Amino acid sequence: MNFFDLFGTWLAAGLTVAILSFLYRDNPLYKFAEHIYVGASAAFWVVIFWYSDVKPMLIDRALDPQYPLGEKLILLIPTIFGIMMLLRWFPKVAWISRWPIAFTVGMAAGLALTATVQGYIVPQIKATLFPVVVITKDPLISLWRSLMNIFVIFGVFTTILYFYFSKEHTGLLKVGSRIGIIFIMVGFGASFGYTIMARISLLIGRIYFLLHSWLGVID
Amino acid sequence: MKREVPLAITFITGVLLVVAFFVPHPPLGDLQQRFQIWYSIVAGFTFLLGLDSLVKHHLKKIQHRRSGWGFSVALLISFFTTLILGFYSWFVFSSPYDLRAPFQWLYTSVILPLQATMFALLAFFIASAAYRAFRARNLAASLLLVSAGIVMLGRVPIGKAIWSGLPVISDWIMNYPQMAAKRGILMGTYLGAIAMSLRIILGMERTYLT
Incomplete structure (x- = not known):
């Protein structure tokens, strides 16, 4: 192990312990590590974003002599929008930054209208259109699958009913939305349990790092 | 200029993208991809604004010894x-x-x-929040507690050691009721996103200009 690897391990271990110290209570060590994290990640994402997105999409194309002149001129539009965004630094002309914001909002709205329907709503509906009668060689499996398909369709329908606020929840709608809340609660509980387990596995990873890579007390 | 132009830009951008979706031929065909590139370039500049704000905030804090x-x-x-x-x-x-x-x-x-x-x-903070939220006070909270408990235990070896049926029930919860609820919620969310997009494109929603 060279010096930088060793130093890196000690640094990572120190920062890990500093963050975990918050379990005792808020303390300067934790705050120090927290501030280091904010500073390092902000700069990290800038470098990554400019290298992965802005460089290939703007800088490389603008500097490439083979890239068509017309396309280069078109690239001036987002560049000007970007510069307009920076006009927020000058209060007198800060209002101009609303133009690129309007472009990004319009783009997000335009994409949401089309891509959401095509990429999310239609596939979700398609995935819910199960056959309610499944026939296999085993009648028990057929019955189970049929019941489960009906169960999922019923669950999706009642969950949507719960979020239907255009009519007062009375009568049949009330019954439907009550069943919907049962599905929602089971779903939230399961998602919660799943999230906790993901976090626990991260914690195990950090503890393993401390005991294995840093202290070397376990294999 | 301060309100009308941004509203027009939002409207034109949104409508062009919708039209481009239904007319996938030049010059509109590649508009979606082109706009996404533009978006990334603008976002690159926006990052600089964020950094400036972060650095200025902390420099001021140091300067005034807060x-x-x-x-x-x-x-x-x-x-x-x-x-x-x-x-x-x-x-x-x-x-x-x-x-x-x-x-x-x-x-x-x-x-x-x-x-x-x-x-x-x-993990610790979610667990501590859950302790307060999950106390089985009514049917809904009890369902949340039971399904979370089963999914957590069903995902670790100790769950199987306690009872071999736990992982099976955990998988069943994830594959059926959880999926049904998630799907219903997602559909509702996406429909909401569509309604909000329409409001933005038509200029009824203007909070982004404030």
Whole structure:
């Protein structure tokens, strides 16, 4: 192990312990590590974003002599929008930054209208259109699958009913939305349990790092 | 100029994207991809605004010796060190992703452990919040508690050791009721997103201009 690897391990271990110290209570060590994290990640994402997105999409194309002149001129539009965004630094002309914001909002709205329907709503509906009668060689499996398909369709329908606020929840709608809340609660509980387990596995990873890579007390 | 032009830009951009979706031929065919590139370029500049705001905030804190200013010094040092190492790796090693680059070392020694530990720490806080929220006071809270408990136990060896049926029930919950609820919620969310997009394009929703 060279010096930088060793130093890196000690640094990572120190920062890990500093963050975990918050379990005792808020303390300067934790705050120090927290501030280091904010500073390092902000700069990290800038470098990554400019290298992965802005460089290939703007800088490389603008500097490439083979890239068509017309396309280069078109690239001036987002560049000007970007510069307009920076006009927020000058209060007198800060209002101009609303133009690129309007472009990004319009783009997000335009994409949401089309891509959401095509990429999310239609596939979700398609995935819910199960056959309610499944026939296999085993009648028990057929019955189970049929019941489960009906169960999922019923669950999706009642969950949507719960979020239907255009009519007062009375009568049949009330019954439907009550069943919907049962599905929602089971779903939230399961998602919660799943999230906790993901976090626990991260914690195990950090503890393993401390005991294995840093202290070397376990294999 | 201050309100009408942004509203017009939003309307034109939104409508053009919708039209381009239904008319996938030149000159509109590649509009979606082109706008996404433009979006990334604009976002690159927006990052600079964010950084400026972060640096200014902490510089002011240091200048006025406000409480915790020492932490701001640590933040600025880590910020500029990462930035310098990032651009150094980019120009000297041709890529910040190069495994020999100091930027990668910084990522594995500082950012990765901090990020993973920060998220791991959340396990304790979620659990403590859950203790308060999940107390079986009514049917809904009880369902939440039971399904969370089964899914957690069903995902670890101790769950199987307690009862071999736990992983099976855990999988059933994930594959049927959880999926049904998630699907219903997602459909509702997406329909809401569509309604909001329409309001934005038609200029009925203008909060982004304030």
